[in-house]
Amino acid sequence: SLKPYFQSILIPIQKGKVQASLKSEHLFVHGTLYYTNHIAIKDQKPIERFQFQAHQYGGLTHVRVNQNIDLNISSKESKLKLKDIDINIDHLLQYINTYLSNHKEKSASTIPYKLSVEGYHSTLFYQKLQLPSLSYHAVIQPTPFALTFTTHHDRGEIQGVIKNHQLVITGKDLSDKIIKGLTTLSYLHGGSFSFTAKGRVDNFQGTILIQDTLWAKNALYNNILAMLNTIPAVLLLKDPGFNKKGFKVQRGVIQYHFQTPTLTFENIILQGHSANITGKGHINFQADTIALRMQIHFLESLTNILNKIPIAGYLIFGDDGSVAVTLNINGSLYDPKVQTEAAKDIVKAPLNILERTLTLPFKLFE
Structure with a gap:
């Protein structure tokens, strides 16, 4: 009978x-049904009209x-x-849970134990992610x-497993559009991104690799x-790398740890043409x-004019005449306060060492 499959999902x-x-x-x-649907979306609107044809024979439908x-x-x-x-995964999972609770007394032979989904030209929505x-x-x-799951995006792809409240996810060669939908990096424009995530669903860590983007x-x-x-x-710098257009990142690595509701940046290293940036925080x-x-470590040498620069505790002068500035950023995410701070090294590991932590792909749940 088709009834078990229409219950819950087609109500009311x-x-x-x-x-x-x-x-x-x-x-x-066959027929046409109208009902409030929160799972399937087309043209940014939930589908409300379902015209269908069904055939059942020998236990197959x-x-x-x-x-x-x-x-x-x-x-x-x-x-x-x-x-x-487009699919709203939150509502799909709610339906699955409702379906199982409504049929928990039935034998396993009447309930599909596995759902395989294949989609094309589709956006997946989950909580605040898309x-x-x-x-x-x-x-x-x-x-x-x-x-x-595996998703394909132009030349990039994402692979993942979520099981026993644990997740392992890897993404490779993703565009800024994809990474903006998955992370807080909405202020990065253009470029290519790869990432890893591993841990509990609400407590995981990983690495993000950045190439040729604009902050x-x-x-x-x-x-x-x-x-x-x-x-x-x-x-006094001819080209500090920072201007109204933005800061061009040639390559970079972010090591992070997310535990609801806090995202911790354990290490940030961004390399640009005229300056390098290191940082950590949350x-x-x-x-x-x-x-x-x-x-911020500016790469241009100021050796010839060092005697003209006021000495300040928040500046670090390198042997090559370069200068670095240490900043403390605090407050509202939408308008943080930026102040200078007594200079000290923030991240000591070189970029190539941190890049090695990005292993693609992980061996998914060996």
Whole structure:
């Protein structure tokens, strides 16, 4: 019977028409249903009209909906194929939990133990994250819950496993559009990104690798730029690397640790053409606050004019005549205060050492 598959997911049905016929143990059902749906989205709106055709025979059921959704159901597995349909994963998981609770007394043979989802030209929404993809494949095991997935994005891809409340996820060669949907790095423009994440779902750590991007157009950058423009040593530089257009990052590494609601930057190293940046700190998303210590090492030599620069405790002068500025950043995430601080090394590990921590791909749950 199709009834177990229509329960929960099609409630409450607003209106519709269904016709069924039985011929030589073949069950044919077709019709149109209208109901409030929170899982499937098209053109940024939840789909409310479902025109479907279904055929059941010998324990196998095939359902086609709106010409771009295909569902094949057997006693142990369901296969869902989508095209140009966005999916809200939060509501999908809610449905799975509701379905299982409504059918927990039934034998395992009547409930699909695995759901395989194949999607094309689709965006996946999960909590505040969004992941637009050219294609993806996911396998969901409802009980105990486990999720394995691969998503494709132009030349990049993301692979992941979530099982026993643990996750391992790797992403490689991703665009700024993809990384903005997954992280707080909305102020980076252009470039290529790779990342790893490993740990508990609410407590994980990893590394982000950055190449050829522009840091600009956010309050943190603007406030740092304003502070640098008050420092005489920086004003004497021909090309400090910071301007109104932004700071060009040639390559960089961020080591992070996320434990709800705090994102900790254990190490930040960004290399530019005229300056390098190191830092560490954290963001509290519940309070919308940031606390970050940052050191900017300008690569241009000031050897010939060092005697003209006022000596300040927040400046470090290298043997080659270069200068570094240490900054303390605190306050609102949307308008942090930037102050100079007594100079000291913040991150001592060189960039190439930190890059080695980014191993792609992980061996997923050996």
